[in-house]
Amino acid sequence: MWAEEVDPAVIREAFPNRSYTALTCRASALGVARPKDHKQRGDPVIEQLPPNFLAWLAGFIDGEGTIGLYKRKNNDGLEPLLSIANTCFPALLHIHDKIQGGSIQKKSHKGVNEFQGYSYRLHQRRKLAALLPLLLPHLVIKQQNAEILIQFLSEDLNDSVTPERRDYFLRAFRVMNMRGDNAVTTDPYDKDFDEYRRSR
Numbered sequence: 001m002w003a004e005e006v007d008p009a010v011i012r013e014a015f016p017n018r019s020y021t022a023l024t025c026r027a028s029a030l031g032v033a034r035p036k037d038h039k040q041r042g043d044p045v046i047e048q049l050p051p052n053f054l055a056w057l058a059g060f061i062d063g064e065g066t067i068g069l070y071k072r073k074n075n076d077g078l079e080p081l082l083s084i085a086n087t088c089f090p091a092l093l094h095i096h097d098k099i100q101g102g103s104i105q106k107k108s109h110k111g112v113n114e115f116q117g118y119s120y121r122l123h124q125r126r127k128l129a130a131l132l133p134l135l136l137p138h139l140v141i142k143q144q145n146a147e148i149l150i151q152f153l154s155e156d157l158n159d160s161v162t163p164e165r166r167d168y169f170l171r172a173f174r175v176m177n178m179r180g181d182n183a184v185t186t187d188p189y190d191k192d193f194d195e196y197r198r199s200r
Helices: 010-015 018-031 051-062 088-097 126-136 144-155 163-176 188-199
Strands: 065-071 078-086 103-106 118-122
Touching: 018 188, 051 078, 051 088, 051 126, 065 126, 065 144, 065 163, 078 088, 078 126, 078 144, 078 163, 088 118, 118 126, 126 144, 144 163
Parallel strands: none
Antiparallel strands: 065 078, 078 118, 103 118
16 A cells, blocks of 8 residues: 555644645655556456446436536636536435445525436546446447547546547547537538438
């Protein structure tokens, strides 16, 4: 175990007169810092998820979910996202508890006769990189989204996403998220995705 795996609250309690940052820097100097390949390591919680839960979750995502990649508001970084919107809070809480990650947000109420809606959102790269390949055999509608996000995460976790690849991933998700008459774009760079949309 390396220093950055420990809960900061535990460190502060054990060393009340030292800051968390100072202690992790000291750990690095002593050779017990986070390994360089930490991003590629799997997630033991995800790896132990039962097949029946994965199949159920994939169906939930196909019907009520989103798999995408978005620009961060404050910089040029990219944010992967798996989200599921639903009015059944216990179902989303079950997903949260099984994955042991992400968050559940309360959605704004639009009318007095509408049920309260909730949104489960997962951004954590390592969990997504471990989860999506397990969901892939069960996905139907969102399978292409998952495949492209898996590719992005593979390159991102190896720090190998070039500006060109960054634009490619953004265009891919933009085209896949189009609906109706706008599903086929006139952007010449998106012709590969045009063919995909026409074949569906």
